[in-house]
Amino acid sequence: MGEINIKKLACELNLSAATVSRALRDSHEISSETKARVLEMAKKLNYEPNPFASNLRGQKSKTIAVIVPEIANNFFSLAINGIEDVARKLDYHVLIYQTHESSEIETSFLMRLLSGRVDGILISLACETVDKEHIKKVSDQLPVVFFDRVHDDIEGMKIATDDYESAYNAVQHLVENGCKKIAYLLALNTLSTGNKRLQGYLDALKYNNFPDDKNLIMESGANSDENYALIKNLIAEQKPDGILSSIEDLAMPCYYACKELKLNIPRDLKLISYSNLAHAELLNPSLTTINQPAFEIGVEAAGILFKIFNKRWYEPNETIILKSNLIKRESTRGNV
Amino acid sequence: MGEINIKKLACELNLSAATVSRALRDSHEISSETKARVLEMAKKLNYEPNPFASNLRGQKSKTIAVIVPEIANNFFSLAINGIEDVARKLDYHVLIYQTHESSEIETSFLMRLLSGRVDGILISLACETVDKEHIKKVSDQLPVVFFDRVHDDIEGMKIATDDYESAYNAVQHLVENGCKKIAYLLALNTLSTGNKRLQGYLDALKYNNFPDDKNLIMESGANSDENYALIKNLIAEQKPDGILSSIEDLAMPCYYACKELKLNIPRDLKLISYSNLAHAELLNPSLTTINQPAFEIGVEAAGILFKIFNKRWYEPNETIILKSNLIKRESTRGNV
DNA sequence: TTTATTTACGTAAACGTTTACGGAATAATA
DNA sequence: TATTATTCCGTAAACGTTTACGTAAATAAA
Numbered sequence: 237m238g239e240i241n242i243k244k245l246a247c248e249l250n251l252s253a254a255t256v257s258r259a260l261r262d263s264h265e266i267s268s269e270t271k272a273r274v275l276e277m278a279k280k281l282n283y284e285p286n287p288f289a290s291n292l293r294g295q296k297s298k299t300i301a302v303i304v305p306e307i308a309n310n311f312f313s314l315a316i317n318g319i320e321d322v323a324r325k326l327d328y329h330v331l332i333y334q335t336h337e338s339s340e341i342e343t344s345f346l347m348r349l350l351s352g353r354v355d356g357i358l359i360s361l362a363c364e365t366v367d368k369e370h371i372k373k374v375s376d377q378l379p380v381v382f383f384d385r386v387h388d389d390i391e392g393m394k395i396a397t398d399d400y401e402s403a404y405n406a407v408q409h410l411v412e413n414g415c416k417k418i419a420y421l422l423a424l425n426t427l428s429t430g431n432k433r434l435q436g437y438l439d440a441l442k443y444n445n446f447p448d449d450k451n452l453i454m455e456s457g458a459n460s461d462e463n464y465a466l467i468k469n470l471i472a473e474q475k476p477d478g479i480l481s482s483i484e485d486l487a488m489p490c491y492y493a494c495k496e497l498k499l500n501i502p503r504d505l506k507l508i509s510y511s512n513l514a515h516a517e518l519l520n521p522s523l524t525t526i527n528q529p530a531f532e533i534g535v536e537a538a539g540i541l542f543k544i545f546n547k548r549w550y551e552p553n554e555t556i557i558l559k560s561n562l563i564k565r566e567s568t569r570g571n572v
Numbered sequence: 573m574g575e576i577n578i579k580k581l582a583c584e585l586n587l588s589a590a591t592v593s594r595a596l597r598d599s600h601e602i603s604s605e606t607k608a609r610v611l612e613m614a615k616k617l618n619y620e621p622n623p624f625a626s627n628l629r630g631q632k633s634k635t636i637a638v639i640v641p642e643i644a645n646n647f648f649s650l651a652i653n654g655i656e657d658v659a660r661k662l663d664y665h666v667l668i669y670q671t672h673e674s675s676e677i678e679t680s681f682l683m684r685l686l687s688g689r690v691d692g693i694l695i696s697l698a699c700e701t702v703d704k705e706h707i708k709k710v711s712d713q714l715p716v717v718f719f720d721r722v723h724d725d726i727e728g729m730k731i732a733t734d735d736y737e738s739a740y741n742a743v744q745h746l747v748e749n750g751c752k753k754i755a756y757l758l759a760l761n762t763l764s765t766g767n768k769r770l771q772g773y774l775d776a777l778k779y780n781n782f783p784d785d786k787n788l789i790m791e792s793g794a795n796s797d798e799n800y801a802l803i804k805n806l807i808a809e810q811k812p813d814g815i816l817s818s819i820e821d822l823a824m825p826c827y828y829a830c831k832e833l834k835l836n837i838p839r840d841l842k843l844i845s846y847s848n849l850a851h852a853e854l855l856n857p858s859l860t861t862i863n864q865p866a867f868e869i870g871v872e873a874a875g876i877l878f879k880i881f882n883k884r885w886y887e888p889n890e891t892i893i894l895k896s897n898l899i900k901r902e903s904t905r906g907n908v
Numbered sequence: 909t910t911t912a913t914t915t916a917c918g919t920a921a922a923c924g925t926t927t928a929c930g931g932a933a934t935a936a937t938a
Numbered sequence: 939t940a941t942t943a944t945t946c947c948g949t950a951a952a953c954g955t956t957t958a959c960g961t962a963a964a965t966a967a968a
Contacts, residue, residue, distance in 0.1 A: 239713075241954060252918050257956060267916060282709070284687035288628040289954030292923045297624070299667075307656060308649040308867075310850065317644040320670055324677075329689070331635075332668045334656050341660075351620035352924095353665070373618070377575075491854055513851070514646065518827055520856030531644075577924060588948045593926060603946060625924030628953045 240281050249277055260285070299329040300541060301349055303359040305337045305385070310484075311512040311530045312360065315383065318534025319358060326542060339364040346374045354378070356541045358534075360385040365426055379544040383537040384528070386555070388428040393544070394555040395537045399429055402526045402560040403436030406480050406508045409524070409562060411444050413570035415478030415506055419452040419470060421486040433482045433510070452476060456486055468493040471505065478568075481509035487523065507567040511560070521566035528560050576617050585613055596621070635665040636877060637685055639695040641673045641721070646820075647848040647866045648696065651719065654870025655694060662878060675700040682710045690714070692877045696721040701762050715880040719873040720864070722891070724764040729880070730891040731873045735765055738862045738896040739772030742816050742844045745860070745898060747780050749906035751814030751842055755788040755806060757822040769818045769846070788812060792822055804829040807841065814904075817845035823859065843903040847896070857902035864896050 246253045251270070259266045259274035266274075277283075291297045302319055304312045316332065323330045331354060335342040342362045347370065349357060356379040366387050374380060375392050383395040410418050420437045424430025434453075441448065454470045457463050467489045470476070481487040487509030491501070499505050501521055508524045509516075516523040536556060543549035582592045587606070595602045595610035602610075613619075627633045638655055640648045652668065659666045667690060671678040678698045683706065685693060692715040702723050710716060711728050719731040746754050756773045760766025770789075777784065790806045793799050803825045806812070817823040823845030827837070835841050837857055844860045845852075852859040872892060879885035 242956095243954075253955080254919075254957075255917055258917090261956085265916065270916080282683070282686060284684060286628070286954050287687050287689045288624040288633070289923090290956075292622070292624040292628055292925085292953090293955045293957085295923075306653070307643075308646070308653040310644070310646075313644040313649040316668070317642070317670065320643065320668060324669070330668050332652070332656060332666050333660070334653065347618070348620060350618060351623050353623045488851065488854060515824065515849070515851060515855065518824065518855045519851065520854065520858075522856075578926095579924075589925080590927075590949080591947055594947085597926085601946060606946080622924050625953090626926075628923090628955085629925045629927085631953075 240283050241286065242283070245274075245278060245281060245283050248281070249273060295352070297329075297353060297355050298327065299331060299354045300538070301331045301333060301345075301354040301357045303333045303335060303342065303345055303357065305335050305360065305362050307332065307334050310514045311384070311528060314512060314530035315360070315534035315537075318531040318536075319538045320534075322535055322538035322542070328542075335362040337362045337364055339367050343367050343370045346370055350374060350377060355545060356380065358383060358537050358541060361387055361427055363424055363426055366390065379541060381537045381541045381544075383533050385424065385427050385429050391553050393540055393549075393551065393553070395533055395540065395558065396429065396555055397528045397533070397558050397560045399432035399560075400436040400439075402510075402562065403433040403480065403482075404440045405436075405562055406526055407437055407440035407444075407478075409564065409568060410478035410480065410506055410508060411440075413502075413506060413568050415476075416446075417452065417474070417476045418446065418478040418480060419454065419474060419476035421454050421456065421467070421479060421481040421483075421490075423456045423483040423486060425455070430482060437480055449474075456483075460485070460489070464489040464492065468496065471497060471499065476505065478506045479508070481507070484509050484511060484513045484525075487513070491519065501567050502569045503571060506569075508562075516563070516565065519567075521569075524565045524568040525563050526560050527563050529558050533558060576619050577622065578619070581610075581614060581617060581619050584617070585609060631688070633665075633689060633691050634663065635667060635690045636874070637667045637669060637681075637690040637693045639669045639671060639678065639681055639693065641671050641696060641698050643668065643670050646850045647720070647864060650848060650866035651696070651870035651873075654867040654872075655874040656870075658871055658874035658878070664878075671698045673698045673700055675703050679703050679706045682706055686710060686713060691881060692716065694719060694873050694877060697723055697763060699760055699762055702726065715877060717873050717877045717880075719869050721760065721763050721765050727889050729876055729885075729887065729889070731869055731876065731894065732765065732891055733864045733869070733894050733896045735768035735896075736772040736775075738846075738898065739769040739816065739818075740776045741772075741898055742862055743773055743776035743780075743814075745900065745904060746814040746816065746842055746844060747776075749838075749842060749904050751812075752782075753788070753810070753812045754782070754814040754816060755790065755810060755812035757790050757792065757803070757815060757817040757819075757826075759792045759819040759822060761791070766818060773816055785810075792819070796821070796825070800825040800828065804832065807833060807835065812841065814842045815844070817843070820845050820847060820849045820861075823849070827855070838903050838905045839907060842905075844898075852899070852901065855903075857905075860901045860904040861899050862896050863899050865894050869894060 242253045242256055246256045256274050259271045302316055320330050333345045339362050358381050360383050368390055371390055381393045386394040386396050407418055451474055454466055457466050471493050490507055494501050501507055510526045511528040512530050513525055516525045578589045578592050582589045592610050595607045638652055656666050669681045675698050694717050696719050704726055707726055717729045722730040722732050743754055787810055790802055793802050807829050826843055830837050837843055846862045847864040848866050849861055852861045
């Protein structure tokens with residue numbers, strides 16, 4: 237409860253609230269002496285305008301919402317970092333919500349945000365089947381920018397990475413280093429993000445005349461224990477010599493599974509994984525990763541949102557693609 | 573701009589705005605039939621009360637602020653995760669701010685929050701020398717809970733971990749595994765958090781009758797390049813056989829430095845580091861860490877804040893200590 | 909001098925809620 | 939029946955801003 241408000245401030249200065257308000261907003265209608273007096277007093281009394289009154293009056297909140305599946309994930313926290321950086325420079329506030337991959341929670345957040353609490357939304361969709369209906373309802377009323385976890389069937393501005401190409405190139409990299417049987421750890425398959433990665437994998441297989449073997453595609457399970465079992469089973473049964481993991485959570489269990497199965501990475505099995513694992517460099521062996529420009533995605537997404545605010549953006553339904561980076565490390569080193 | 577507001581909703585129902593408002597808030601003054609009608613229509617029209625009007629009228633924002641040095645840090649993102657979890661259950665909103673360790677930015681955020689935008693603040697202090705003045709000013713007006721990065725000289729509610737004991741025990745663990753010359757990578761030394769870790773280290777040395785050698789304490793530099801150089805120098809010159817790193821950012825360079833100096837971890841040098849490195853398990857060799865209960869710290873801090881809101885907390889100046897967990901891994905394995 | 913323009917400020921309404929107060933209708937009590 | 943209590947709802951004020959409108963004084967133009 238900031239005890240000081242614009243009326244008291246005005247009273248203190250023998251001015252009207254209107255004049256004070258205008259002075260603080262540097263209006264041309266106010267003389268420079270008065271402005272100086274007001275500024276000084278405002279500083280002295282530590283006056284901060286009540287944002288609710290301003291927002292109510294102005295129908296602007298200077299606040300944006302970021303909705304992500306998880307905060308405690310290197311990719312998302314880097315993206316939020318980028319978003320916060322842009323927001324801070326523009327004196328915007330950032331509300332954070334995490335869905336834990338539940339579209340029910342996601343929808344509930346979105347509905348709550350219809351209240352006008354935020355001027356716009358940045359969202360990375362949950363994996364669960366998307367509720368197009370509700371998202372449409374929100375994006376009809378508010379600027380929404382989708383980032384990374386996007387869905388082709390949902391119209392809107394999107395910032396994504398070159399999922400198809402990066403997956404394709406990753407497979408090529410495996411092939412070039414001698415892989416003949418490449419498995420794919422499937423996730424995000426309810427989203428375009430996941431589909432494009434899968435398609436890149438499939439097309440690269442085709443290009444290399446590799447058989448199209450469904451058994452080599454492992455769909456992620458309900459929890460990490462199940463995932464570990466599935467992966468171990470995949471490696472033991474199918475004996476792939478290369479694995480492309482579509483998310484980092486599925487790459488880590490590969491290390492453990494190989495250890496248990498007495499397989500050597502990269503000699504017996506080469507591994508590539510999406511995306512922004514913090515210390516891929518220091519894993520044993522260091523892990524070849526497809527690095528997404530997470531921070532930049534956040535910056536870009538926030539940038540587009542602010543352009544929309546300022547009517548400096550007119551493409552309602554464009555997808556901006558940023559390039560991922562294949563960082564080659566020991567886990568895919570060719571056998572010499 | 574939610575086009576629908578309480579007046580239109582009332583109009584649609586042939587009721588007054590007051591009645592609708594009361595019905596939505598389940599007031600006893602409203603008949604159950606009317607309540608049902610209102611609820612139904614509100615749902616149908618997707619009505620969400622304008623939060624700014626409510627907040628302005630009620631002087632409550634249902635929003636809390638979280639100020640941290642960095643979001644993209646495993647410890648902080650886990651803590652935020654915990655905070656968000658608690659907030660969501662109570663229908664609170666969470667604003668995120670990062671200071672990038674700058675007390676100037678920190679102060680600026682704090683001052684801006686005096687506007688009443690939030691009902692309370694959770695803060696983990698920046699390393700830079702703390703501006704006690706401004707923090708005092710804020711905590712006089714708003715409930716503030718400090719977590720992890722705390723400062724003894726600043727009064728208030730604090731959630732921290734057993735920094736002294738965990739450092740002491742870490743040194744003991746090194747000694748038990750044969751270390752005779754243990755270095756310390758110093759950081760956070762402007763905060764109590766850092767001081768206690770250092771003190772734990774020093775006292776453990778004393779307990780073991782190890783000499784008190786200032787050269788074994790390396791203060792972190794301005795950036796990661798400098799840190800790497802300092803660490804390499806420390807290892808090369810002082811030839812410690814054990815290192816305790818007070819933050820994870822200083823532990824990673826040890827791996828690189830040892831690689832370059834052809835030293836083997838843990839044979840030639842044993843390493844322990846704070847705190848929540850994501851994949852310490854998979855490093856080469858796996859890293860012994862002092863794991864802080866990051867998520868729980870977030871939950872606890874948020875819980876206290878909400879208790880303060882509900883006047884269910886009366887200790888203005890208490891420190892709650894959560895236990896860290898020393899997770900022993902290969903980097904401190906004894907020579908056999 | 910008279911009139912138009914500019915400057916600098918005040919008045920009051922509006923933003924969308926919530927709630928104190930009041931009041932009419934109904935039910936309970938005397 | 940007369941009085942009181944209860945139930946249910948409406949009126950209007952208030953929260954702290956911002957801004958359209960008005961206006962008095964000073965200045966410029968005629």
